[in-house]
Amino acid sequence: MHIVVCIKQVPDSAQIRVHPVTNTIMRQGVPTIINPYDLFSLEAALAIRDEHGGTVTVLSMGPPMAADSLRRALSIGADRAVLLTDRFFAGSDTLATSYALATAITKIASDQPVDMVFCGKQTIDGDTAQVGPGIARRLGFHQLTYVESVETIDRARRTVIVRRRAEGGVQVLRSELPCMVTMLEGSAVVRRGSMADALRAARADVTTWSAKDAGIEDISQCGLRGSPTVVRKVFAPQPRKEKAVLIEASAHDPVHMAEATIDTLFAALPGLNAELHAAAAR
């Protein structure tokens, strides 16, 4: 099995502050981490590798310092790391990002065919959840999103069965390989790096590719030029003026709860009683 896991280096949202005037994220001095959702996908990929054998390649697009996150992924147990870094990538939205990553995955697959691509469900800084599906579409892979567990992989038939959390229940889906999977948070306990892995990661080379190295021919699809998304305005919503009202009622008596709610409504809207009577009369 050859599995590519896409990760993103993001500011640690637990330590982030928003500029009070410009409403932009203040990134200076904020430590970076691997997007936490990506870790669940990395764990799922490592577990598949441990069971079936093979290689886990971690891939990231970002500034040169994103190599730290790739190294961190190596110290958790990934086998090799590729960083896409180039000034042409600056300002990429999800369309441009999925183009660059999909092209790089194609390049990676030219050395060793890729069976599965894992992405985080979404990132904690962009929150769009679009890059994974974008990659799947561009590569022509089936996409399995919001997966809570990878149940079985049949390597002979080249199929995978996953459990996918869907509205109102769980879907059990079978897909052909290759496919793209995004894992749900909490789907596994992310493993902890061993000392041996930490030592290996400290020495491992992170392969660094420019746009050209990654096989990207159409630069106009990258970075700001390839990004149709326009942010018109960023604002912090004003706190709403209305206040919540606490209704006291017996927790074990539904009739009392209903009555207390209705009494509160009628007390808050003095004209309501008359309106209802008028409506009934019509």
Add this chain to the structure above:
Amino acid sequence: MTAYAPPLDDLRFLLSHVVDLTAALGTTDSGAEADDVLAALEEAGRLAADVIAPLNSVGDRHPPRIENGQVFTSPGWREAYRQFIDGGWNGIAGPNDHGGMGLPMVAAAAAQELWQSASMAFALCPMLTQAGIELLHAKGTEAQKTRYLDKLTSGEWTGTMLLTEPQAGSDVGALRTRAVRENGHYRLFGQKIYITYGDHDMTDNVIHMILARVEGAPPGIKGISLFVSPKILVNEDGSLGQRNDCRPVNLEHKLGIHGSPTCVMAFGDQEGAYAELIGEENRGIEYMFLMMNNARLNVGIQGVGVAERAYQHARHYARTRVQSKVVGRKQDGLAIIHHPDVTRMLAVAKARIQAARALYLEAATLLDLARTGTPSAATRADLLIPVVKAWSTDLGVDVASMGIQVHGGMGFVEETGAAQHYRDARIAPIYEGTNGIQANDLVARKVARDGGAAMGSLLEEITGLAGRLIDQPGDDLPIIGEALATGARALGEATDWVVTTFDSDPRAVLAGAVAFLDLVGTVVGGWMMGRAALAAQGLLAERQGDPQFAEAKIILARVYAEQVLVRADTLARTVTEGGRVLAELDEAIL
């Protein structure tokens, strides 16, 4: 409860710019480089902070219990220990040929601080295993190594040290546990007390390293032999067999480190406990000395570890607690950290912790260099080890006490957790040779015996550094240099007095031994801070590294000079003038 943040920035700085990590790595065949060690420490810090540190208060509140001759550890400890050994951390300095990583002592020492800060009670277990590994590696037969060493290195089994008996504490020679020869092995009969992790449920087996007296051996320490005796007997194929005739009979109720089971162990209730001799008969004490430097270094690191944790706890509280208007500041609602006296407490604590950290790393590096036969390194290490042990463990108690003081009444109630550090820290000045014994060792064996030669060469180095600091531009470094020069002079005078007085009036010298050790710690702490400040200034000049950290380092070195190093004169006078009256003091007036 405050989260623990591993002090990786300081460790990284000290290992990269102050102590010679590269030389220490050169003494091993680990093949590791400095960056590898730093990466490993980062990973160790995560395990310490995320997994072990949260269990510290659990161990304190739900201590281990004994049921039907089996000790059960606190909730969550088994799982955390499993993660610890699965990560390979137990074998960080363990021998390569037995599955260890073979990293130098200085790397293991830095990791040790992280475990000890996370939880002293937890970290004691692997710390004792390490001593067992060292003894077996140095003196065990090939068969013993095959039987025990791989699993001790991986941490699959843990090791203990059984020395103390009710009548034989600091006086090990008084021990009575008997060893009876039987077909190439021995049977042990006796009772041992204060056995840390003497029994527990975190591993399938516990390997006891135990001192006993073979029948007919000479009295005193010359008749003591060292044995290895497993909790569960190990079959020829390495599988576990029957339970040995040794068992925990009780757990002690202690002031602190509640999470660590301190056992009373009974050997030989029935046929006698199976044991194998290590090395030769009657040479047990000599073998114990082999690992004593490492063990004392590790206990010193416990002092630094608990001090760091208590300091972080107090700093967090001082940043959030608002009480009274702050003198000289216009804003209302400032936290107590802005009150000058609270600032002082935290600044002095941080400066002393950094000095002690640099000192244990220096001592560990010297132990590495000594292992490959650098005689000057061995002499210097012998001189510094009692200082690292005693000075750092006193620091642990002092800083934990300061931590409670910063909390005020909130520190005196248990809920805030500040009190636990104080209770935990209190054992470290006692075990592994009390701090009084360390001071006696320092003055008698390390200073008086060689006529002050080792100390003289150290003082020469310190005076040279003071001169370089005085020549630096600006205010801070020259002030540090002046204080260091004064401290070195005071230490030189006290050393001369110790050397010239020891033969004629040893009681007077020993009455001042603790003050002398404090003086040595104070001055060599200043030496390490001076080296750190000089390195920090070099980095600032070359625009390398984090300028905020380097500037803070220089300020803390100055705080150390002005708040701690200035006490050197007084300590020297205590040594040279205070001992005579004490030496002849009639106990009736006490």
